[in-house]
Amino acid sequence: MGEFELIRRYFFPIAEAGNTSAVLLGPGDDCAIQRVEPGRDLVFSVDTLVEGVHFPRDYDPEKLGWRSLAVAASDLAAMGADPVCFTLALTLPDADPDWLHAYAAGLASAAAQFGLSLAGGDTTRGPLTLSLQVHGTVPQGQALQRSGARAGDYVCVSGTLGEAGAALKFLGSQNPGPDEQSVLDRYHYPASRLSLGAALRGCASATVDISDGLVADLGHILEASGVAASIDIAKLPLSATLNRLVGEEAVNLAMNAGDDYELCITISPKAWEGLPEEIRSQLTIIGEVTSGEGLAITHEGQSLAPAAGGYDHFRT
Amino acid sequence: MGEFELIRRYFFPIAEAGNTSAVLLGPGDDCAIQRVEPGRDLVFSVDTLVEGVHFPRDYDPEKLGWRSLAVAASDLAAMGADPVCFTLALTLPDADPDWLHAYAAGLASAAAQFGLSLAGGDTTRGPLTLSLQVHGTVPQGQALQRSGARAGDYVCVSGTLGEAGAALKFLGSQNPGPDEQSVLDRYHYPASRLSLGAALRGCASATVDISDGLVADLGHILEASGVAASIDIAKLPLSATLNRLVGEEAVNLAMNAGDDYELCITISPKAWEGLPEEIRSQLTIIGEVTSGEGLAITHEGQSLAPAAGGYDHFRT
Numbered sequence: 001m002g003e004f005e006l007i008r009r010y011f012f013p014i015a016e017a018g019n020t021s022a023v024l025l026g027p028g029d030d031c032a033i034q035r036v037e038p039g040r041d042l043v044f045s046v047d048t049l050v051e052g053v054h055f056p057r058d059y060d061p062e063k064l065g066w067r068s069l070a071v072a073a074s075d076l077a078a079m080g081a082d083p084v085c086f087t088l089a090l091t092l093p094d095a096d097p098d099w100l101h102a103y104a105a106g107l108a109s110a111a112a113q114f115g116l117s118l119a120g121g122d123t124t125r126g127p128l129t130l131s132l133q134v135h136g137t138v139p140q141g142q143a144l145q146r147s148g149a150r151a152g153d154y155v156c157v158s159g160t161l162g163e164a165g166a167a168l169k170f171l172g173s174q175n176p177g178p179d180e181q182s183v184l185d186r187y188h189y190p191a192s193r194l195s196l197g198a199a200l201r202g203c204a205s206a207t208v209d210i211s212d213g214l215v216a217d218l219g220h221i222l223e224a225s226g227v228a229a230s231i232d233i234a235k236l237p238l239s240a241t242l243n244r245l246v247g248e249e250a251v252n253l254a255m256n257a258g259d260d261y262e263l264c265i266t267i268s269p270k271a272w273e274g275l276p277e278e279i280r281s282q283l284t285i286i287g288e289v290t291s292g293e294g295l296a297i298t299h300e301g302q303s304l305a306p307a308a309g310g311y312d313h314f315r316t
Numbered sequence: 317m318g319e320f321e322l323i324r325r326y327f328f329p330i331a332e333a334g335n336t337s338a339v340l341l342g343p344g345d346d347c348a349i350q351r352v353e354p355g356r357d358l359v360f361s362v363d364t365l366v367e368g369v370h371f372p373r374d375y376d377p378e379k380l381g382w383r384s385l386a387v388a389a390s391d392l393a394a395m396g397a398d399p400v401c402f403t404l405a406l407t408l409p410d411a412d413p414d415w416l417h418a419y420a421a422g423l424a425s426a427a428a429q430f431g432l433s434l435a436g437g438d439t440t441r442g443p444l445t446l447s448l449q450v451h452g453t454v455p456q457g458q459a460l461q462r463s464g465a466r467a468g469d470y471v472c473v474s475g476t477l478g479e480a481g482a483a484l485k486f487l488g489s490q491n492p493g494p495d496e497q498s499v500l501d502r503y504h505y506p507a508s509r510l511s512l513g514a515a516l517r518g519c520a521s522a523t524v525d526i527s528d529g530l531v532a533d534l535g536h537i538l539e540a541s542g543v544a545a546s547i548d549i550a551k552l553p554l555s556a557t558l559n560r561l562v563g564e565e566a567v568n569l570a571m572n573a574g575d576d577y578e579l580c581i582t583i584s585p586k587a588w589e590g591l592p593e594e595i596r597s598q599l600t601i602i603g604e605v606t607s608g609e610g611l612a613i614t615h616e617g618q619s620l621a622p623a624a625g626g627y628d629h630f631r632t
Binding site for chain 1: 358361441525
């Protein structure tokens with residue numbers, strides 16, 4: 001079976017995964033066609049993963065399939081967008097049928113989970129590189145952005161932090177125990193907080209997804225909004241698993257490790273009070289937005305002096 | 317200056333190149349936002365170029381900037397779409413300021429020429445690879461597709477064919493003559509037939525852009541439409557330049573060489589008669605659609621027997 005037939009067989013079924021009524025023409029022509037409903041806007045983002053840079057060499061292709069779509073979908077979550085479809089630009093050293101089959105299987109699982117149908121793509125020969133562009137929609141004017149944080153807002157994060165970062169220690173582990181397996185799953189199969197993001201439209205003042213670490217990504221909100229913030233490390237949501245696995249290093253990982261793909265949001269106290277309990281239970285208040293610039297770190301209210309050059313003592 | 321600053325300085329101005337009123341949020345947040353006017357649909361396509369596969373190693377970055385956007389925009393032309401914006405996923409071995417500056421200059425020229433504004437992207441470290449996704453719009457239901465060719469339609473191509481293919485012989489030429497420079501420019505700076513494609517909406521029955529060669533790309537129309545065709549090599553539009561440079565090889569190049577980025581279309585005789593002379597003058601009738609399957613090649617009406625395995629005697 002030729003490369004084109006392999007791709008048709010393994011990938012074209014993923015065109016049925018998501019909001020298929022919005023994709024008027026899927027893979028196979030010069031372009032795909034998407035209908036954006038009246039009163040909504042298109043929201044889109046592209047993410048590239050390179051072998052040896054963003055994932056290890058000889059990484060399990062099924063996990064890569066999930067992960068490559070999840071990290072892109074996470075940007076839709078950060079905008080509060082409802083998922084629609086995606087394109088896949090796949091550069092491969094060779095057309096290994098086993099690899100393609102496993103990659104497509106992981107991709108199909110994620111596509112079904114996130115509600116994203118494959119709309120088109122390009123397959124080329126070269127060093128293993130994946131660029132996925134995800135498309136969603138939002139009611140006009142309601143996209144969440146990085147620039148809306150205001151002094152007095154709470155700083156919140158979803159889920160728990162640091163586990164994907166801890167997983168990097170165990171990637172080569174032959175016989176991971178239950179705790180190790182738990183954090184490895186966080187790394188291999190990141191969730192995308194799509195339904196949480198959509199629920200925060202009209203409520204959160206600013207959002208970002210945590211791909212590069214809390215300090216770095218919250219920093220993007222502060223810069224875009226022209227504000228400062230203070231967060232208390234005693235309030236960071238750390239799982240019991242993470243504390244058992246890495247002990248005191250948990251705070252460092254939660255602050256600075258990437259790959260968690262949780263959301264960091266800012267929200268006014270009034271909007272917070274108005275959130276349904278079901279949404280609040282997915283979020284933890286870890287600090288507040290202040291005027292000025294920069295990020296202050298406290299521990300149970302006591303200032304921690306940043307090391308010279310920033311918060312390097314928190315860096316992993 | 318850091319990598320992020322370089323990108324901000326060189327690339328963000330390209331966000332102003334095209335239909336900026338349709339791009340509500342450009343580069344710098346988790347996603348970009350595009351408004352699709354009521355009554356229109358989004359049309360999009362992604363193309364990847366890999367160093368050493370789709371362009372030579374150490375290829376001039378300014379030319380690469382133009383070329384990378386032109387080949388993607390050509391897919392919009394083939395759908396009859398009006399251009400809006402694009403994303404750039406740029407994987408680079410290092411952040412060489414001279415390279416980035418020259419690449420962005422070529423990209424900016426093409427973006428201004430084609431009316432495509434930069435809406436977002438991703439920059440990563442790795443082997444030089446570029447994935448560009450272009451966005452356009454069409455009035456609902458009016459996108460040109462590959463599947464509409466019917467027996468009795470004319471087969472037409474735009475412009476002249478084979479020159480980009482001939483250019484491959486002269487890529488390393490230190491002192492190209494005027495003819496050589498002319499075909500080199502066709503390779504380095506392909507046009508995208510955007511205005512022609514838009515003018516053919518509601519007129520052409522099927523369209524494709526010629527990226528892989530006339531025989532291969534017309535084959536996509538025939539397969540998608542479930543029809544056959546006959547083309548006459550005596551009718552192929554060959555430039556005097558090409559004839560001077562390569563003599564009898566011109567027909568082979570026009571049939572099988574890629575990189576021309578002209579349009580191949582099918583159109584009913586009645587629709588052809590209705591086309592404005594200004595549009596007809598950009599097209600040459602080279603054959604007709606027939607029932608059945610496959611592509612027959614004639615020379616002034618006489619059948620040419622295809623070689624075993626297809627039209628291999630036409631392959632370059």
